[in-house]
Amino acid sequence: MAAKVGVDPKTAGRWISDDRVPHPRTRIAVATVLGCEIKRLWPEPFRRRDLPWFQEWADLEQQASSIRSYEPLLVPGLLQTEAYARAVLATGGLVAPAEVAEIVATRLARQRVLEREIPLQLIAVIDEVVLRRRVGDDPAVMAAQLTHLAEMGEREQVQIRVIPAEIPWHTGLAGPFVLARTPDGTEAAYLDNQLRGQVVTERADVASLNARWESVTGEALPRRRSIELIGEVATTWS
Numbered sequence: 001m002a003a004k005v006g007v008d009p010k011t012a013g014r015w016i017s018d019d020r021v022p023h024p025r026t027r028i029a030v031a032t033v034l035g036c037e038i039k040r041l042w043p044e045p046f047r048r049r050d051l052p053w054f055q056e057w058a059d060l061e062q063q064a065s066s067i068r069s070y071e072p073l074l075v076p077g078l079l080q081t082e083a084y085a086r087a088v089l090a091t092g093g094l095v096a097p098a099e100v101a102e103i104v105a106t107r108l109a110r111q112r113v114l115e116r117e118i119p120l121q122l123i124a125v126i127d128e129v130v131l132r133r134r135v136g137d138d139p140a141v142m143a144a145q146l147t148h149l150a151e152m153g154e155r156e157q158v159q160i161r162v163i164p165a166e167i168p169w170h171t172g173l174a175g176p177f178v179l180a181r182t183p184d185g186t187e188a189a190y191l192d193n194q195l196r197g198q199v200v201t202e203r204a205d206v207a208s209l210n211a212r213w214e215s216v217t218g219e220a221l222p223r224r225r226s227i228e229l230i231g232e233v234a235t236t237w238s
Contacts, residue, residue, distance in 0.1 A: 005029040021062075053196045060188055060199065062113060064180040066121040070216050071176045073133075075145060076124045077107050078114065079152055079160070084145040087136030119157045125172070125220050128165040131233040139237045146234035153227045161220035162229050172216035177209050 002012040005026055014020040021042050022030070031041060061067065061078075069076045075084060085107050089100045113120040134142055153160040163170070178190040189200040189209045200206060221229065 001030065001033060004033050053198075056199045057190045057197060058110065060180050060182070060190075061110060063182050064113070064120060065118075065183045066181045067123070068179040068213055069122070069124045069176075070126075070172050070178075070213065071124070071130060072127045072173055073130060073176070074135075075126065075130060075149065076178075078111050078122060079124060079149060080107065081141075081145050081148050082108060083141045084135055087141055091135075114152075114155075114158065119155075121157050123159040123161070123217075125161050125163065125216050127163045127172070128229070128233075131162070131230060132165075132236075134237075143234055143237035146230050146237065150227050150230045150234065153223070153230065159223050160226055160230070161217065161223060162226040163216065163219045164221060164229070167219050170216060170219050171212050172219070174212075177212070179206070179209060179213060 002009040005012075006029070007022075007026065011020075011022075015022060021027075027042055031037060034041070067078070069078070074088060077085070080088070082104060085104045086100060089095050089103055090097070095103070114122065131146060135145070136142070149160055152158050163172070176192055179187060180190070181187050187206050187210075189206050191198045191200060200209070220226065
């Protein structure tokens with residue numbers, strides 16, 4: 001099977017022993033060789049509850065070797081706790097409780113990329129206001145979220161850097177963005193707004209966002225000082 005679909009035998013073995021889900025193109029190739037439906041082999045991707053317009057990015061996220069994320073208002077989804085994610089989605093009562101539960105479950109499942117055998121390299125830059133603006137009715141939600149952020153920031157493959165509040169207007173405040181790089185060097189970006197997100201692949205646009213990334217990281221505190229600040233603010237929510 002590995003030879004027929006062009007992968008290493010160890011990789012094919014992990015589909016069985018570790019319940020790994022291969023790349024979409026590989027799923028198609030395997031299903032073709034076996035003469036059966038893809039969802040019979042790997043039903044989980046067909047249960048995803050992400051909105052249709054998000055699916056392309058969700059797939060890219062799972063394939064990525066590195067992700068760089070800038071967020072001026074919220075903790076990035078890959079670093080959110082369950083309680084924080086639920087509070088964000090439930091705010092304003094605009095999303096039905098059942099749908100909130102489904103989206104939260106999917107968001108937590110996406111975080112498994114940080115637990116892979118070869119983990120995703122994640123760099124997240126956030127503004128200090130993210131640490132200080134309360135999400136949810138219970139301050140314990142923020143305390144737990146910031147504790148989780150500090151713990152994740154200690155991982156070798158995760159960097160979390162904070163832009164301090166005293167920094168004036170900077171290029172990142174025009175809006176959040178995420179940059180992903182796949183193992184073959186391909187780069188794509190993701191932009192979000194009130195209605196839906198957009199995957200960006202045009203080279204000129206990706207280059208522009210890379211320039212903005214360099215700008216926002218230039219404003220951020222070093223990694224260690226950022227973790228210290230996150231820990232300091234966490235105590236204010238206790």
